[in-house]
Amino acid sequence: MRWVPSRYFCDGSRSEPATFMLVDLVQVTASDGVRLHGALESPSEKPDAPLDAWLCIHGTGSNFYAGSTLAGLAPKLLAQGAAVLRANTRGHDIVSTGPSAGGRWLQGAAFERVDEAPLDLTAWIALLRERGYQRIGLLGHSMGAIKAILTLAGDDAPAVEALVAASPPRLSHERFNQSSQGEGFRQTLAQCEQMVSDGRGDELIFVKFPLAYYITAAGFLDRYGPEERYNVLRLVSRVKCPTLATFGSSEVQAHEAFCGMPEELPPLATPENSLQVAVIAGADHNYTGCHDSLAAVIDKWLRRAQ
Known part of the structure; x- marks a missing residue:
């Protein structure tokens, strides 16, 4: 830890001494x-x-x-x-x-x-x-x-x-497929499979499940596909x-x-x-x-x- 001295302001007040972590x-x-x-x-x-x-x-x-x-x-x-x-x-x-x-x-x-x-x-x-x-x-x-x-x-x-x-x-394809969000999950998988088949696997899509974010079509299949590589x-x-x-x-x-x-x-x-x-x-x-x-x-x- 490093000590920082008080600072004095023009109105005569001062701050309290502070410490911070060196990184x-x-x-x-x-x-x-x-x-x-x-x-x-x-x-x-x-x-x-x-x-x-x-x-x-x-x-x-x-x-x-x-x-x-x-x-x-x-x-x-x-x-x-x-x-x-x-x-x-x-x-x-x-x-x-x-x-x-x-x-x-x-x-x-x-x-x-x-x-x-x-x-x-x-x-x-x-x-x-x-x-x-x-x-x-x-x-x-x-x-x-x-x-x-x-x-x-x-x-x-x-x-x-x-x-x-x-x-x-x-990260379980089987579990997500059987969940209450399963229909939307299968639709996203099908969309990604088509994009990869069309040579567009590196294009971004916005997905809502299992996490709302942008990901490439190929990346979605790799992460959430039936192989369950990351389960x-x-x-x-x-x-x-x-x-x-x-x-x-x-x-x-x-x-x-x-x-x-x-x-x-x-x-x-x-x-x-x-x-x-x-x-x-x-x-x-x-x-x-x-x-x-x-x-x-x-x-x-x-x-x-x-």
Whole structure:
């Protein structure tokens, strides 16, 4: 922390001394040349913390500086004694122009391929190790949680000490197809299939379910198609580190992507992932007003898991 002296104004009044956190703006280049940015904060004090650093990954359309879930959680994790790296993936924001070794091209949630996320997360974990952090935890929120699980379920998964998947949605073609929104979902799938068939897979469409946003036709099929490539219920058993999944009690009642997840995940525990699930009472998808509760659950679980 850095102290800022009082400021005096022309009417004779003065402001109170303030403090602010020093942040290191950092950059990495993924193995395919995509450059990404983030913010690394170090704790002012280092109590006997189970981890040296957390890598925190945002959800769909968000970014490392957004004032939402990760922004509210980061100070709590810092207070527990670990550094916090909030990092962009190539899916940051809905649409962005991404710098790379080969120039700039359209990126963001609308254009990204989720299966490229391990390239981003692996690069960020390598940066933390270069900075001297050895005991690293991976924390993803929403789509960031899916990307974290996907990365650690891979054959070449980077080694981390712990995984926290905060509100990973169930991307299940079968479930969405059978839901109350199923008719609209099938219409969107058919539209995307036709666009891809016509050679227009890279064109954007606006979809309303399971999430309202712009996405390419090919991207929608990749993310929500019958292959269910990113269904965490099919991936989490391959994770090889202690894993905690959290949900807000409100979101599991409000959306098909989360309904039933706290009950479906525990049977997927293995000796390697020792999967546990926690539901934060009163929390919505962004854990609004519940960051203290979420941080306390993470800290308690982590100390037991180590």
